Amino acid sequence: MIEKDPITGVETTGHVWDDNIQEFHNPLPRWWLWTFYATVVFAIIYWVIYPSWPVGSTFIKGINTITYQTDAGEEVTSHWNTRALLARDMQTGKSAMAQKAYLNEIAATSYDDIAKDADKLAFVESYGNGVFGEYCAACHQSGAGGVVGEYPNLIDDDWLWGGAPHEIETTLKIGRIGFMPAYEETFNDAQLTQVANYVLSMSGEKSDPALAAAGEEIFHGQTGGCHYCHTNEGTGLKSQGAANLTDKIWTIADVRGAETDEQRLERVKSVIHNGVNRVMPAWSSRLSDTEIKVLTAYLLNKRAGGQ
Incomplete structure (x- = not known):
């Protein structure tokens, strides 16, 4: 016999406490139960297909696989994981394919035409900013302004190794060694002051x-x-990366930051006394020719005042 609560009319289980506290019989809705059963089945299938439970020092890797290419171009098939998925998406995903199409266009376009094409220039700014931020900004700073005495300013007109597109490309590919001998044992203080x-x-x-x-x-x-390096006129030699001493641009001695004439003199003397030894690594092993071209176009745009 089904018992019901006399006040609410709801079915009860027959369990009563303290004479008047009864347990109602309210089963879960059928749709909720079926949803719960479905989630259990889904979880079991998911555990079989994808990585899931830890087992000892490893984990259940699942039966699903994913294929992608390494940086060396080798095709690798791995159990499904988010890192492999990201690697594949960066190679074959919709955004990656659009990016490759743009890179191919940049590779086939001259620097002059890139500068005239707003769409290509926008891509150069976006992609080049990422490359610059990853490989160059640590030394040349995020705005490419460099650090006086340490790393060259890339947005002025004083490019020691040449600022033409092909010269910038060469610098990026093979790197540079900026060297000037120290004159600490060559000049006495009087000669140092004179020079x-x-x-x-x-x-x-x-x-x-x-x-x-x-x-x-x-x-x-x-x-x-x-x-020999700075020429008789003092205008420098691009082939040696020797600075132009007549252009009022100071890349190593912080003459512009000096507050007094004496301080300016001492800063120039310090560079002559200690010499210069700066190294920029070659990027040809890390960046493709097209990426180097994008980075070159990015720097040219920066120098021209682009954002």
Whole structure:
């Protein structure tokens, strides 16, 4: 016999506590039960297909597989996992294929035409910014302004190894070694002061005329031999990465940041005394020719004032 609560009319289980507390018989809705059973079945199937439970020092890897290519171009088939999925999507996904199409267009387009095409330039800015951020920004800073005395500014007009597109490409591919010998054992302090005055005078900075004249003789003579790399006019040699000393752009001695004439002189003397030894790595083993072209176009756009 089915018992019902006399007040609500709801079926009860017949269990009563304290004379009037009864347990109602309210079964779960059938749709809820079937949904629950479905989730259990789904979970079991998922555990079979995809990685799931830990077992000892490993885990159940599932029967599903995924195929992708390594950076070396080798095809690899692995059990399904999110890293392999990401690798495949970056190679064959919709966004990846669109990116490859753009890269192919950039590879076939001249730098002048890239600069005239707003769509291509936007891609260069987006893709190049990512490449620059990953490989270059640690030294040259996120805005490519560099660090005086350490890493060159890439958005000014003073490119020691040349700022033409093919010259930038070469720099990126093979790297550069910026070297100037230290003159600590060659010049005494008087000679060091004289040469530093002459170097300052070449770019129009305040200097002592008499000391600069003496420094000019050392600069062009066998004692200093500075003209071999910086030329007789002091305009530098791109083939050597030797700085132009006449253009008022100071990449190593922080002359612009000096507050007094004495401080400017000391900073130039310090560079001559200690020399220069800067190395930029070659990127040809890390970046494809097309990526180097994108990065070159990105830097050219930066230099032209693009954002």
